[in-house]
Amino acid sequence: MTRARVLHAQLHLLDRQVVHDRDGRLVCKVDDLELDFDDQGRPYVTAILMGPLALGPRMGGVLGRLMEGAARLLGAQAPPRIPMADVSRVASAVHVGGDLERPALERWVRTRLIEPIPGARHEAE
Amino acid sequence: MRKAWPAVLAGVLVVAGCSSPAWNDRDYELKAASSAEAVGSTVEVVRLAVGGDGRLTRPYLKVLLTNAAEQVQGVNDQFGGVQPPTERAEQLGEQLLKVTEQAEKVVSGLLMEVRRDRVKDPSGAVRELAQLGESLRRFQDDHE
Amino acid sequence: MRLSDLLGSPVRDSSGEVVGQVADVRLVQDGPLLRQVQHAFRVAGLIVVARHTGRLFGYERGPAIKGPWLVKVLVRALHHNTRYVPWEQVDRIDGADILLRVPKRDLAHVSDLYSERIS
Amino acid sequence: MKKFLGITLGILTAIGGFVDIGDLVANALVGSRFGMSLAWVVLLGVVGICVFAEMSGRIAAVSGRAVFDLVRERLGPRAGLANLGASFFILVMTVAAEIGGAALALELATGLNYLLCVPAVAFAAWLVMWRVRFETLERVFGLAGLALVIFVVALWQLGPDWGQLWHQASHPAPPQDEGVPTYLYYAIALLGGAMTPYEVFFFSSGGVEEKWTRRDLSVSRANVLIGFPLGGLLSLAIAACAATVLLPAHVQVDSLDQMVLPVALGAGQVGLGLVILGVFAATFGATLEVALSSGYSLSQYFGWQWGKFVRPREAARFHATILVVMVVATALILTTIDPIMVTEYSLVFSAAALPLTYLPVLMIANDRDYMQDKVNGIFSNTLGTIFMILLVAVSIAAIPLMLATKAGQ
Numbered sequence: 001m002t003r004a005r006v007l008h009a010q011l012h013l014l015d016r017q018v019v020h021d022r023d024g025r026l027v028c029k030v031d032d033l034e035l036d037f038d039d040q041g042r043p044y045v046t047a048i049l050m051g052p053l054a055l056g057p058r059m060g061g062v063l064g065r066l067m068e069g070a071a072r073l074l075g076a077q078a079p080p081r082i083p084m085a086d087v088s089r090v091a092s093a094v095h096v097g098g099d100l101e102r103p104a105l106e107r108w109v110r111t112r113l114i115e116p117i118p119g120a121r122h123e124a125e
Numbered sequence: 126m127r128k129a130w131p132a133v134l135a136g137v138l139v140v141a142g143c144s145s146p147a148w149n150d151r152d153y154e155l156k157a158a159s160s161a162e163a164v165g166s167t168v169e170v171v172r173l174a175v176g177g178d179g180r181l182t183r184p185y186l187k188v189l190l191t192n193a194a195e196q197v198q199g200v201n202d203q204f205g206g207v208q209p210p211t212e213r214a215e216q217l218g219e220q221l222l223k224v225t226e227q228a229e230k231v232v233s234g235l236l237m238e239v240r241r242d243r244v245k246d247p248s249g250a251v252r253e254l255a256q257l258g259e260s261l262r263r264f265q266d267d268h269e
Numbered sequence: 270m271r272l273s274d275l276l277g278s279p280v281r282d283s284s285g286e287v288v289g290q291v292a293d294v295r296l297v298q299d300g301p302l303l304r305q306v307q308h309a310f311r312v313a314g315l316i317v318v319a320r321h322t323g324r325l326f327g328y329e330r331g332p333a334i335k336g337p338w339l340v341k342v343l344v345r346a347l348h349h350n351t352r353y354v355p356w357e358q359v360d361r362i363d364g365a366d367i368l369l370r371v372p373k374r375d376l377a378h379v380s381d382l383y384s385e386r387i388s
Numbered sequence: 389m390k391k392f393l394g395i396t397l398g399i400l401t402a403i404g405g406f407v408d409i410g411d412l413v414a415n416a417l418v419g420s421r422f423g424m425s426l427a428w429v430v431l432l433g434v435v436g437i438c439v440f441a442e443m444s445g446r447i448a449a450v451s452g453r454a455v456f457d458l459v460r461e462r463l464g465p466r467a468g469l470a471n472l473g474a475s476f477f478i479l480v481m482t483v484a485a486e487i488g489g490a491a492l493a494l495e496l497a498t499g500l501n502y503l504l505c506v507p508a509v510a511f512a513a514w515l516v517m518w519r520v521r522f523e524t525l526e527r528v529f530g531l532a533g534l535a536l537v538i539f540v541v542a543l544w545q546l547g548p549d550w551g552q553l554w555h556q557a558s559h560p561a562p563p564q565d566e567g568v569p570t571y572l573y574y575a576i577a578l579l580g581g582a583m584t585p586y587e588v589f590f591f592s593s594g595g596v597e598e599k600w601t602r603r604d605l606s607v608s609r610a611n612v613l614i615g616f617p618l619g620g621l622l623s624l625a626i627a628a629c630a631a632t633v634l635l636p637a638h639v640q641v642d643s644l645d646q647m648v649l650p651v652a653l654g655a656g657q658v659g660l661g662l663v664i665l666g667v668f669a670a671t672f673g674a675t676l677e678v679a680l681s682s683g684y685s686l687s688q689y690f691g692w693q694w695g696k697f698v699r700p701r702e703a704a705r706f707h708a709t710i711l712v713v714m715v716v717a718t719a720l721i722l723t724t725i726d727p728i729m730v731t732e733y734s735l736v737f738s739a740a741a742l743p744l745t746y747l748p749v750l751m752i753a754n755d756r757d758y759m760q761d762k763v764n765g766i767f768s769n770t771l772g773t774i775f776m777i778l779l780v781a782v783s784i785a786a787i788p789l790m791l792a793t794k795a796g797q
Contacts, residue, residue: 007310009272009294011327012757015461015468017453017691025702029460029691033272035312042356043270044300044311050691058273059465084310085303092451092758106692110704113711117518120701124521162640169637170646177653182660184499185652189645262638326462326751336754337769340747340776 007090009033009045017093018048018082020100027082028103030094031055034081047081048094051103054079076104153207153214157221158268160204164225165261167193171232172254175247183239190236197229221264228257279366280317280354282373288352289319291367293329295353295382314355315367316379318348325351329379352376394607396530397594398441398615400673403533405437405587406430406619407626408482408674409489409644410731412667414581415623416647418574419630420639422563423556427624429575433582434620436778438612439771440746443753443764444588445608448595451758455585455592455749456688462748471744472689474737475585479682481734482586484717486678487513488727489671492644497664503722510718513675517710522597522696529673535666539625542654542663548632556631573793576786577732580739582620583779586681588749593684597697605762629654643728679717683710733795739786742779750776 018027031054034047056068086098114120171193209215280288293316300309327334328344360370444455460468491505562571629650652660687694687706694706750772753764
């Protein structure tokens, strides 16, 4: 058996770009990681967390609270998560598979602001 | 149309610390010297442009003269607004304003000519501007 | 729990003396199976810095980042007594503090992680 | 020809750095006050930006990550946010100034008040960013900006005293009537202009837009080695023209119309036409470069989908950022603040933020996890370290010098 892969969480995972495998779409940053304990009481990584509710607490201070508060005001309750089982490769970016819902802000900006402008659905010329 | 410009320039000069009240003679003298420098710089630009009249387009010359006229006017308003602390300073200020107000008149006169058609007597204007520039520079050198 | 709950937490040894704070968490991919396809990344240990300020920028990993020389020397000098604490040496997490079951002098230096591997 | 078109990204990037509206006037001002005695700063700036742009281009080609990805990844969310805040503020101010600059160029061509041109310029720039392909954009405005080569021609026609220009350039000290702090202040402004962070934001993101891979490393290098020295050459030619015509007349340049005067005197009406075209193309190109950079940096910090390689609806937050920046910048410039003042201040502020951008680039260019076998060699690392020390010194000195000299008065 090959030696198990070793990563440093802060250095190799946190704040890296998350890229979708299928179409190369940029998804988010690794804003935080979710941990759980196995049956021997040792923590392991279960999911990537994203969005203001994950980044805000890490940022701390007034700005962090502001970020969290704004997200909660808009109806978010928990940060969106990507299960680690969907992670296919960790390199200069974290590659993930599976079906992902687009973030609320992206959807809102898209339908309210960008799509009404002519040409939003076309390739550039 | 460009009424805002002198105000902007004045604002900039305030920020740059030029329009604070003059505390003493020396301070006033330095303000006079830097005003002479600013007007002198503009006068020389106009001299070069008018001297090369045949090579410049009219819209360009018009823009250049408009900006120059506003600049000189701005400096004059600015310096004229500073209270001279003593009588000696007052004389100095009047001496300078005589030259800079002359410069303002010449530049705006040239602007009128260009707006109408073109500079009527380029070589005469160049001579006059050169004289103004010379006396402003001498003033600056004497009082810096 | 989140990873950020561990990062920056103060670490105390068995006698209650402050060792430093968590700068990074070492993960090894030998945890429980996730959806029967791959192993989870398990927390293998903590990298603990004595100093409150500054990041390690990856210069604790011997072979992966070598230069530039001056930056490496500066970062290493700033964090010269950085320690590695295997998870087995962690006793419990008490509020924000992480308590160890060994005394400070028994802790390994972070550079041992890599000298070990080379031999 | 195709090979030549491949380097327009470097040319456009360099134009935005060396001859955008603030630098056009700053170079002429420096030439008219200090002659060529600050030429060494431009040369230093060319070397510096080449070193770091090469690294960021190489990182983009090998790993697909652009500069602000690296800033967030290596500095973490807090220091990254500090850099983002400072950079974004500077970017918005600079977009405003560039729009103003392009409008001023139109004013010089038509005599129409520049404020009337501002909305049209801003709308045209936004439309280009919304609809035009990245390659087309970079080619059209990169090449049109080359009209500024007329400064080199004009310098020739002015028949300057080359010996004296050389004498000034080879004696790097302030002239008699200028103080050392003022001299250093302008040195920092020129270096800040040459090495503005948005050049590497734009250059590395542009590499990703063009889908560079390892095979394009030589393209990236050619872009760097041709584009930036060309920008430096233009900037020196502008200073030399001013030193030839305006320095002897004791003129201190402070506006665009004064800055193009030497060309008009040296190369006549055709020259005047070309220089106005060049100034317009350079400032319009810089508008695009800076506005896109604002979208790139914000999106890369938060991990949003960005880029013109996808349809606008796929990168909604990126395009929304650009739209908002353009609206705010237009409103700002319509308040009649002087665009040239704006960039001169922002140059100095950006000088203060330089290390926060270039340090992560230098670190990641050494990281084998990113670069595999393409990590920095001794040459890049030595130069990179020297410039890092220099930039730290500059960033500490920038703001005190600005206050001490009342912004170079």
